[in-house]
Amino acid sequence: MALASLLLTACAGQYQAVPPSAFPPPLMETLPMAVALDIAPAFSTYTHTETMTGTRGATWTLPIGPASVDWVQNLARARFSSIEGGRSAALRIAPTIERVEFSLPSQTGSDFYEAWIKYRVQITNAAGQTVADLPLAAYGKSRDGMMVGAETGMGDALNQAMRDATAALALALQDDRKVSDWARSSGAVAGGV
Structure with missing residues (x-):
């Protein structure tokens, strides 16, 4: 019985694509x-699991939470002078993952692994009032190659999507009118962000 189960698992395919955490x-x-990061366990441990149709029931597991925490922390370190854990921070940033989608070369007839991640970043002031609520739609792709396995290809596509999210949030923190108006009116930053 155990051997039959093992053979079925091998035929169906179990894939785990861990995105590189290099940003x-x-x-x-x-x-x-100072900014505080409100990283909820649901964000830091987020894992998307999906059984694909048309691929003999291959199951993909995408543990994207840890790398998502890394890109958010990396961006916060670059944009703000300090990251605090207490309630005294001028701004609080709370990211969430709303949706994950992906496609395989065998599904699209292309040479690419593709990933879409929909993040939402809520920014509040020290009093808990919403300063901005930013949806981030991120996309990444990685070319399927002879020397790259499926898991590596998908992991690279996820990493590219996270880099896309980093760029989108960096621009929003720089250009979003609500964030800029808040920074100027609160005196947190002279002239806004």
Whole structure:
């Protein structure tokens, strides 16, 4: 019985694509203010599991929470002068993952692994009032190659999606009118962000 179960698992395929947790620091002005990161366990441990149709029932497990924490922390370190854990921070940033989708080369007839991650980042002030609620739609792809396995290809696509999310949030923190107006009116940063 155990052998039959093992053979079925091998035929169906179990894949775990762990995205590389390497993100270059964004090149942006560092603001002289403290920020707190509210990283919920649901975010830091987020894992997407999906059994694919049309691929003999292959099951993909994508543990994207740890790498997502890394890109958010990396961005916060680049943008703000300090990250605090207490309630005294001028801003609090709370990221969530709302949705994950992916496709395989065998599904699309292309040479790419593709990943879409929908994040939401809520930014609140020290009093808990919402400053901004930012949806981030991120996309990444990785070319299928002879020397790259399926798990590595998908992991690279997920990493590219996270880099896309980093860029989107960096721009939002720089250009979002609500964040800029708050920073200017609160005196947290002279002239806004």
